[in-house]
Amino acid sequence: xxxxxxxxxxxxxxxxIFSQEATTVTDKTQVILDKVKQIVIxxxxxxxxxxxxxxxxxxxxxxxxxxTVSYKNEPKTVAVTEETVFIDIKRNKTKIDxxxxxxxxxxxxxxxxxxxxxAKRIVVTDLKTVENKNEIILGKIVDISQSxxxxxxxxxxxxxNQYQIKxxxxxxxxxxxxxxxxSGQKIVVIIQPDPKIAKTFYxxxxxxxxxxTAQTPETSTNN
Amino acid sequence: xxxxxxxxxxxGSILGFGVTGAFFALNKNKxxxxxxxxxxxxxxxxxxxxxxxxVTTTPAVSSTETSxxxxxxxxxxxxxxxxxxxxxxxKPNSLIVISTPTKTFSDKANANGIFSISIELxxxxxxxxxxxxxxEDNQSxxxxxxxxxxxxx
Numbered sequence: 156x157x158x159x160x161x162x163x164x165x166x167x168x169x170x171x172i173f174s175q176e177a178t179t180v181t182d183k184t185q186v187i188l189d190k191v192k193q194i195v196i197x198x199x200x201x202x203x204x205x206x207x208x209x210x211x212x213x214x215x216x217x218x219x220x221x222x223t224v225s226y227k228n229e230p231k232t233v234a235v236t237e238e239t240v241f242i243d244i245k246r247n248k249t250k251i252d253x254x255x256x257x258x259x260x261x262x263x264x265x266x267x268x269x270x271x272x273x274a275k276r277i278v279v280t281d282l283k284t285v286e287n288k289n290e291i292i293l294g295k296i297v298d299i300s301q302s303x304x305x306x307x308x309x310x311x312x313x314x315x316n317q318y319q320i321k322x323x324x325x326x327x328x329x330x331x332x333x334x335x336x337x338s339g340q341k342i343v344v345i346i347q348p349d350p351k352i353a354k355t356f357y358x359x360x361x362x363x364x365x366x367x368t369a370q371t372p373e374t375s376t377n378n
Numbered sequence: 379x380x381x382x383x384x385x386x387x388x389x390g391s392i393l394g395f396g397v398t399g400a401f402f403a404l405n406k407n408k409x410x411x412x413x414x415x416x417x418x419x420x421x422x423x424x425x426x427x428x429x430x431x432x433v434t435t436t437p438a439v440s441s442t443e444t445s446x447x448x449x450x451x452x453x454x455x456x457x458x459x460x461x462x463x464x465x466x467x468x469k470p471n472s473l474i475v476i477s478t479p480t481k482t483f484s485d486k487a488n489a490n491g492i493f494s495i496s497i498e499l500x501x502x503x504x505x506x507x508x509x510x511x512x513x514e515d516n517q518s519x520x521x522x523x524x525x526x527x528x529x530x531x
Binding site: 206207208209210211261263264265275276278280282285286287288289291293311312329341343345359360362364 | 452454475477500502503504505506507509516517519527529531
């Protein structure tokens with residue numbers, strides 16, 4: 156009987172082994188797929204990495220052949236050579252001696268194999284003028300003013316917040332007329348703070364999400 | 379003697395099949411949850427949605443937690459043409475909204491989450507915000523720095 160039981164277990168064991176192998180094969184396939192994906196992405200990055208790159212930031216230090224800039228509290232070092240071209244804010248050629256700490260610069264050049272950045276061209280710029288103040292918010296309209304072109308939007312994922320949003324004739328709306336916006340409607344807005352009115356935002360574009368055509372919006376610009 | 383032998387075989391068989399049955403039942407219970415997990419994972423549960431909500435309410439810049447990935451062009455690239463395509467992947471059928479400092483572009487990722495959207499850059503440095511909004515209303519944002527310059531670099 157003991158022998159019989161052993162025989163029975165020996166028949167039972169193989170399926171368990173097969174199921175473990177199946178799991179292992181699936182895991183291995185996933186690992187291989189991930190590796191292939193990494194290789195493909197890696198190759199693409201390598202190809203693109205050969206192109207010119209740019210660094211922006213505010214000058215914090217200038218040495219003989221090196222400028223240190225800070226962007227979003229992250230310091231970066233830019234190496235300069237005799238070939239580096241310097242352009243001032245009025246788009247005239249200038250020299251490294253005319254650069255000062257506190258100035259914003261856009262450096263264009265290449266990273267070497269040791270990840271050092273060597274600038275071929277440095278342009279003095281004003282980072283405030285190139286700032287992207289746009290905010291992209293997904294939310295629901297909760298109130299529409301009848302007397303002024305203003306509506307109130309509450310973000311879908313942060314209901315504690317609310318935005319008072321102002322439209323104007325330049326506001327672009329995909330798929331619908333502005334007059335047809337309704338309370339409860341789910342929309343995506345691209346907004347910027349209104350410099351004149353506190354806590355009010357100007358909307359440059361509205362994408363409605365609850366109409367069938369809004370599911371396939373076409374590429375478009377708001378300017 | 380023969381009667382006892384048959385009785386022993388019968389009892390042994392019953393015991394054996396009993397053990398076998400119990401073994402298979404246990405195995406089935408162990409494997410079933412695994413299968414369920416893999417089936418459930420593409421469609422997030424309420425808990426998963428709540429977890430992703432926590433991530434997306436404070437959009438991280440270039441964070442690995444975002445569900446959007448840009449494959450081309452590379453961050454900080456200098457391009458010599460103002461019109462370029464932003465290529466990447468996100469969750470399937472997500473709405474992709476790309477904002478430069480002066481313009482906005484939008485399109486939809488395909489069923490595999492792949493997208494390619496043509497945009498127009500301003501001259502000089504462009505801080506680009508790329509948002510992905512999936513069909514479950516989860517929003518992710520990443521930033522991409524691109525410079526448009528026709529100067530010889």
